[in-house]
Amino acid sequence: MIDEAYKTNIEQRIVDAIADALEAGKIQESQLPEISQYVLSQINKITTHDQLIGFLSHLSLRWNIFHHIAVEEEGKLKKVVETKVAQDMVRLINQGDTNQAVNLAESIKPQ
């Protein structure tokens, strides 16, 4: 689940990215209403990390100035998943279910 504090953190990074992009001349002031409108209309709907990743992917597709945020969040999610998988694998191995542990490990291998 994504709590309000996390959303605020994402919003802060989005705002920082906007300011940096403006300063670097990557976006124009006239684009701000469209960007902020899109962010505000989408971010309120987000409740899970998956939704957040989906939102950030779309956001960075429309404006690549947000690409780094999407990548960072995807990385975080991947790390969370890997940690969880590792814990589950240890648990399965301890239970003697090696096959299941192997299957689990296979499931997160990149395609």
Add this chain to the structure above:
Amino acid sequence: MASVDLKSAETLGRAALEKTPSTGLTPEQQLAKKIKDEASKKGPHSTLEDMRSPRTPDQTKVEHYLEDHFYSKIDADGKKDREGGSRAETRFNQAKAAEAAGRKFIEHGWDPTKLNTNEQKFIKDSVKAVIESWPDGKAFIDSLPVASRSAAVDTMIIDMLQNPDMKPAVQKIFAGVFDEAKIREHITTEAGAKLAREKAKQSAIDGEITIITGKITTNATELGEYDPTKTKGKDLAKLDSEAALAQHSQAEAKSKIDDINSNIATNQSYLRRLNPSHPSFATDKKTLEDEISLLKGEKTIQEKALKEATDKLVQRQLLIQEKQQLQEERKRLSEEKAALEKQKDDIDDAVNRANTEFASQQSRHEKTEEQIVNELQSVFTDAAREYLIQKVTKLETARQELIDKEAKEKEESKDKVSDDEKKLGKYLDNYWMRDISNRGALKKWWNPNNKEFDRKGINTSYKEMITAGPDQVLWQLLRGSDSTKFPNRTAAETWINDPANSAVVERMRVQVAEQLITRRLQTGSITEGDARFIASSTWGKDAIDVAIKRKSDIQTQINKLKESGIIKGNVGEWVYEQVRKNPVFWLSLIFGSAAFSAIGSAVIGAGLLTTASFAGAGGVLMTGGLAGAKHNLS
């Protein structure tokens, strides 16, 4: 005033708009800093919300922009000037006034304490013009009783201006006028400078030609003196005629003088050789001295004759020389003038070309000025249009959602909508419409779809309904919606009159009546007699109920009146009573498109509806019964 080496006004305009304050940061850097500062103070969410509306352009920058864009003259130093009484000055004042009104509205909203009388009038007139340019709006205004129309329209306009959605609409349009990306192509004053340079050349050569023409005139006057009728001409002619004689006299006098000199010398020689001791010495001496004296007298006479003859000849020669010099001068001056005139022709051509180019640029510049004025003066009309379109879309969507919800509920209930009703509903959606493209008409701002109302069909059906009730229209619609089931009028009427179909037919009548009254109001008007007839008929009342249910804004306003105690008892009865008292207005409000209620429901909420008829109240809008209702039309 000559113009030289001017900077492009476009560049100056941009410079004015982009002028960087003393912080040394670019506008983008300033904005980035501001965003970060705001995010740290207000949080990122509020910052993002602030970003949604385009920033109102900085007043100082806008003032610079206007100052820089409106001018009637550019001097040699590139300084622009708006001359008093020039069109540029008029346009500048218009632009400034419209800019001030827009800025104050964005800052304070509709606040008569901040907006001066002219600004209030300008803003209200702009909104009114939009409402009146919109057929629905015009029809609604026309539906208002004459006595209360002005106050009601004022209420509607102020309601619109006070609506929280109006300010962002104005802000968006206003910011768009000064959008840097939109700063339009501006006059390149190089053309003005070129013209000034060419004109300076023209002026210089004109001066030279004037001087040489003056010299030619003087020369002609002087040469004219040699005309045979003028003094010098006469003198020269006389001298010419005397020249031969004078030359002869000169030669003769010279010869005589030579002879005399010789004789004098001889006599003086004799005189020196006389012997004083000779007895005739005295006599001889006197004879010789007398002879010499006589010769000298003669010599003086001859010398005078010589001088006279020489003087004449010299004088003649001088006159001839002067005349020749004047003639040569005339030739030289004429050649010089011809050369200058040739140069002038080239310069004149260059001036004409520069003038044409400048005139074209000036015309473009004036158009630019006009465009800025028009855009600024259109801020409120454009914003009002956008506001109304959004409002109407929202209301239509809400209304459609309610209709869909009703349909879904019915579908799920045992009182399921029959296929006949579904077909009829679908058929009704487009029954009184026609494609604009069929007749090549242009789309209008209030009707972005390519459909328009079939006014003729609506009028025919409406008259039929008023004359014979909705069944008269219904059978035709049934036939149209399902020609297999209803192959002819008899089949349709038999079905309508079948008691087994009474519930469905009842709903269909309401459906038809609601749609037809709505369409009628969208394309024309309803007479007071018709309105009373509709409001007193069963199908009319049912249609009113259905229509009100689907218009949340009217319900909101009616609820307000109920809560404030103005409506006592049954709301439905109160509404029917209002419809009977002020039938045209109410039917317009209830059945008119969402547009009517978008602009008109404020009239109800403002307490402009009374329990007495508008007409009957003789123009008095409020009665004692509505003393508690608030209104601000004083």
